[in-house]
Amino acid sequence: MALAFADIGATRIQSWLDRTSRLRQRRGGSHMINQLTSNDHVTSLLTGFPGVTINVAAGEIDGLVSLCADAPDVLAAKNLVRQAARHVVSAIQRELPTLGIEVTVGSGTSYHHAHAQMASKREAGDLDIDAPPAVAELPFVQACADCRVSPAASTKYNPDRLRVCAECHARSKRTVDETTILGDITEVEDFRGLAEPPRLTDIALIFADGNRVGAFKQALAAVQGRPDVPDIDEFSVMLNDANNNAIHQALDAVAPAKIIRHLAGGDDLLLSVEARSAWAFTQAYLGAFAGHWRTARGDSRFPGIDVAQLPTSSAAIVFHHYSHPFAEALALATELLKHAKKTHRGRTAAIGFSRVSSDGDAVTGDERPPAELAWLTAHGDALTSVATYPQAQRKMLRATLASTEPPETRRAALRKATEHGLRDLTALSSSTQPLSHDDELEAVAWVLDLTEWWT
Known part of the structure; x- marks a missing residue:
């Protein structure tokens, strides 16, 4: 056979x-x-x-x-x-x-x-x-009110009584049950539910993907036949287990919180969370994903495989107004994640981050170095300290950074601020040199942006 x-x-x-x-x-x-x-x-x-x-x-x-x-x-x-x-x-x-x-x-x-x-x-x-996907023949009498691509069906309506295509109608009627993965976390129906307008209007999109997963699979294949080495055919199951375990641990780290899961499977994760939970969730997820494989190796499941070959994961966080187009936030997250993985060649867990301003502008990956998970963990207390700076101080610092004064004048102003209790900020800024910051001003701006929604 x-x-x-x-x-x-x-x-x-x-x-x-x-x-x-x-x-x-x-x-x-x-x-x-x-x-x-x-x-x-x-x-x-x-x-x-x-x-x-x-x-x-x-x-x-x-x-x-x-x-x-x-x-x-x-x-x-x-x-x-x-x-x-x-x-x-x-x-x-x-x-x-x-x-x-x-x-x-x-x-x-x-x-x-x-x-x-x-x-x-x-x-x-x-x-x-x-x-390939079906392509609607043109012209048709009326386009679907939701996707604007397929023809509207004459008898199918969405909750707003607008004509939609059969597929969008089926989507809207589908009952979603996420209780098996969300546990005690509150799942909301829309992006506005993640925010708390008018006081808080920002939410965060998180996109995570595994690092060097293919290379690890090849290493696992090379040691097949040794005692205690799992069958290579179990690899996809192991990957799913690592992802689900990391999701559960990250949810525990931010509970109680609100969340919307878009996709999860294999080594991929795409979800939206409250802005204030984004950094904690992402760090917990990346740490748990890598920890799952280290624990398995410690249990002698991967003899002959070096720790450096074990999978990790990187991520992107995009902070945006709850009404900002999801497609644009996703495109930015995809670009940030790609840049984070490329910067470190997939050898360590890293997080690209950006915030979409009220006028739609955002810093891209090429303009901002990602943060290494190990660096964030090592400097967590100092980052929390900077995150608690009063808004008046943060505005003063940003005004200094945005000033048209010569760079040396702005650096002097920042050093003077250090004398007024902002030592954590300058200490963090100095420690970001491994993150490719060649300029003190850029480093300070990077830390301020990172801690905007740190807590």
Whole structure:
């Protein structure tokens, strides 16, 4: 008997979720993807394909389905799993016609061996099934009031009685139940619920992604067969466990708090939180994610693998007004995260951060170095001290930084401020040299920005 595997993956999920400006529809869309790609649902679609089962070695990741077929020979196994995958894709796209899906097929004695084939095929663009999103034919009488892309359905209405397409209607009707991951954390229905207007109007978007996960998987593959080394086919499950464990620990660190989860799976996390909880949540999450793998190594689960090879995670935090377009906040978070990972080459946990001003301007990753998690942990008390500076002092410091006076004049003013009890600020600024600050003024501005929502 021979084994063949098919990885069925949704493409550009974040862009797909962002088709609509309504948070309810985005959350409903996320829930629909989770449900339609769940092991239970996909199993119900496989009744007409004896010999095809869910590939549990791939774990459960939002937007990813993996199948396994057992047949007398490799060709028969590949044909069988390809047919089953095509059936699953069709079933998903009947519900979500604007979601793109790609399928790659591979064979081998285990999922690990097949996955290497499939990864090479994906990189080369050699897809077994390419199911792009449906494109509406133009012209149509009326566009959907939510996504503005698909034609409005004549009998489908959103809560505001506006005509919407069938998919947006389905999103809005979907009931979201996040209690298994959120525990005692309060989940709110919209971004305004995360803020406390008129006193507080800022919220935070957090985007996290694993560092050097592929390299660790290769290292794990190299020590297969040694005693106590977990099977490489368990890797996706381990990754999911690390992510979920980190989420739970981070939620415990900020409770009680309010949160909205957008996506979580594998080594990815995308969620919105209250601005005042963002730094605490992100630090706790990154620390717990890395700690999960260190603990496993300490239990001798990864003999032959150096600590430096264990996965970590980096993140981006974008502070913004609750009414700011989600798509723009997400684009900025994506850029900040990419820059944080590139700056440190994925070798350490780092956090890129920015705040979108009232006129829509924001500092990008190229303009601001990310903060290393280790540095934040080491200087936590001093950062808390700076965060408690009265607003009058912070405004005075920012005015000094923004002054048109010569740099040396501004530096002298900052040194004078040190004599008035702001020693934590200047000490922190001096310690940021490893973060690529070549100028004292830039370092002070960096610390002030970082501590704006520190507590």
